[in-house]
Amino acid sequence: MSTVTNIQDLRAIAKRRVPRAIFHYADRGSYDEVTLKANKADLAAIPLRQRVMIDVSERSTATTMIGEKVSLPLAIAPTGLTGLFHGDGEIHGCRAAHAAGIPFTLSTMSICSIEDVAAAVDKPFWFQLYVMRDRKFSESLIERAKAAKCSALVLTLDLQIQGQRHMDIKNGLAVPPKLTLANALDIATKPRWAMSVLMGKRHSFGNLAVRQEADSLTTLSQWIAGQFDPSLSWKDVEWVRSIWPGKLILKGVLDVEDAKIAAATGSDAIVVSNHGGRQLDGAVSSISALPKVVEAVGDRTEIWFDGGVTSGQDILKARALGARGCLMGKAFLWSLAAGGQAGVAQAIDIMRRELDVSMALTGVKDIETVDRSVLAL
Secondary structure (H helix, E strand, O other), X not given: OOOOOOHHHHHHHXXXXXXXXXXXXXXXXXXXXXXXXXXXXXXXXXXXXXXOOOOOOOOEOOEEXXXXXXXXXXXXXXXXXXXXXXXXXXXHHHHHHHHHOXXXXXXXXXXXXXXXXXXXXXXXXXXXXXXXXXXXXXXXXXXXXXXXXXOEEEEEOOOOOOOOOHHHHXXXXXXXXXXXXXXXXXXXXXHHHHHHHHOOOOOOOOOOOOOOOOOOHHHHHHHHHOOOOOOOOHHHHHHHHHHOOOEEEEEEEXXXXXXXXXXXXXXXXXEEOOHHHOOOOOOOOHHHHHHHHHHHHOOXXXXXXXXXXXXXXXXXXXXXXXXXXXXXXHHHHHHHHHHHHHHHHHHHHHHHHHHHHHHHHOOOOEHHHOOHHHEOO
């Protein structure tokens, strides 16, 4: 691996190593990508307050998220198709997260199944759920998460209808990857990826392939396409709460009124997120929505931040604005594609070191004491 100093270096390596369609799935957003760009720009525009001559010789980035000890306020976000960025990608990501002392979230739309990951690691992980039209199947996923001893359930709220992602359509993204002349030529230049993914045993959605009705990949794909449910309501959150006994995290809240309803469900954390700019284009950036949500319900539940986290400084800024913790999605996939488990470990270490140095230069010794005073606002 070439010299890597930041997450953008890992992104550049990922771009070279995985097929175009796979890279764009992680990298791009919906429609004109206004929200995707705002996530990055609005974070970058927040100034930090430099302080000097303060004893910061002893520093700590350790904290908790929903009562779980973490080495820094960061968790790996649920990401679909993870196993297409690197063979057994979910397993590699979970192992790297656990070794670094942060949580890992497995997506419903993962390539490795809940059981695959549980058999490969020795610590609990989190599971992300989409409530689908087939409620019995959704319930079965919850039961499988219980059996795997998942320590939290992350319920995604903002995918009742999928936003159109132009690049996925133009690239002909498919699961499993389809060999057309165009992408065959692309894949031919990515031998490491082909050996890792195409020659592995997992190519489709591991959590969904158990459906007896899905007797072919075509049938499974058709079933998935029809499963996102525009009729979802807060009653479905109550239903999930009634059958899931553990910690519940609600992901995908931007609006204060929605945050108030979410807090009233008894959730243990709310993730302020716009799905990485991949759903409603033109929605506000996650970082601009964060302070309002914190002010409205931060005394009732933990508030987390998701949306463009690619550095330790992003974590510091989100923490200063009231987030208990952050999720990294795109940065996780880039680092996984760049170097597998070692790449993910490197990304987490980069963020930890950036957070530590930025804390020192803003005069902070302990992440628990970070507040708005570290911002030059």
